[in-house]
Amino acid sequence: MGRTIYYTAMSVDGFIADPQGSLGWLDGLDHDPDGLLGWTAFDASVGSFVMGRATFDWLLSGPLADPTTPWPHRQPGWVLTHRPVERVPEGARLTFTDAPLGEVVAAAREAAAEADVWIAGGGVLASALARAGLVDEIWLSVAPVALGGGAPVLPAAAPLRLVQEGRNGDFAALRYVVGPQPS
Ligand SMILES: NC(=O)c1ccc[n+]([C@@H]2O[C@H](COP(=O)([O-])OP(=O)(O)OC[C@H]3O[C@@H](n4cnc5c(N)ncnc54)[C@H](OP(=O)(O)O)[C@@H]3O)[C@@H](O)[C@H]2O)c1
Structure with missing residues (x-):
């Protein structure tokens, strides 16, 4: 069985979006998709994903605002929401649900088979999953930016173990396993 991995970029003060909901602070920073904890190998290892409604809405109003822009993910995804959805991008294999997180x-695990499940965020969904014991690992690309506020990366208490660290371009690359230190 694969892992469930919350994979995201954050500011040094722990935000994944600025107070206006923008990710513009990531623009222009150097990050090698083939480098440490880079997107290329991660995406290849992922068989499905789960996403919060605010992140889905941000995709639709930002990177996918032009309806001719292709949906960027080949894997099936589950979007957690309590509300109907007005537009589903062409080519997206999405299930909109408010079913119990388990x-x-x-x-998502069944669809991924032996591959990993990407927890695409945001922090609200990731923390609910962490509280339910449904997050195995957290992979963080930490940008050299302080935002002073915004959407927190993980607004929940969770014990973490650092298992890999290094540098990818301008970013610190950190991989954590969720759970207490082994005794
Ligand atoms: N830096 C990055 O790499 C990165 C990655 C991902 C996201 N982001 C940013 O993060 C921001 C959004 O993050 P966020 O933490 O505020 O929100 P989020 O986790 O994306 O979405 C939260 C919403 O998901 C729905 N939801 C969550 N749990 C649910 C459940 N158990 N059942 C049903 N619905 C559930 C609810 O929506 P409703 O009740 O309204 O339907 C909830 O308000 C966006 O600005 C996005 O761009 C950044």
């Missing part, structure tokens, strides 16, 4: 992750 059921959603079980479905």
Whole structure:
């Protein structure tokens, strides 16, 4: 069985979006997709994903605002929401659901088979999953930027173990396993 991995970029003060909901602070920073904890190998290892509604809405109003822009993910995804969705991008294989998180992750795991499940964020969903014991690892690309506020990366208490660290371009690359230190 694969892992469930919350993979995201954050500021040094722990935000994944600025107070206006923008990710513009990532623009122009150097990050090698083939480098440490880079997107290329991660994406290849992922068989499905789960995403919060705010992150989905941000995609639709930002990178996918032009309806001719292709949906960027080949894997099936589950979007957690309590509300109907107005537009589903062409080519997206998405299930919109408010089912219990354990059921959603079980479905995503089944679709991924031996591959990993990407927890695409945001922090609200990732923390609910962490509280439910449904996050195995957290991979962080830490940008050399302080935002002073915004959407927190993980607004929940969780014990973490650092298992890999290094540098990718302008970013610190950190991999954590969720759980207490081994005694
Ligand atoms: N830096 C990065 O790499 C990165 C990655 C991902 C996201 N982001 C940014 O993060 C921001 C959004 O993050 P966020 O933490 O505020 O929100 P989020 O986790 O993306 O979405 C939260 C919403 O998901 C729905 N939801 C969550 N748990 C649910 C459950 N158990 N059942 C049903 N619905 C559930 C609810 O929406 P409703 O009740 O309204 O339907 C909730 O308000 C965006 O600005 C996005 O751009 C950044």
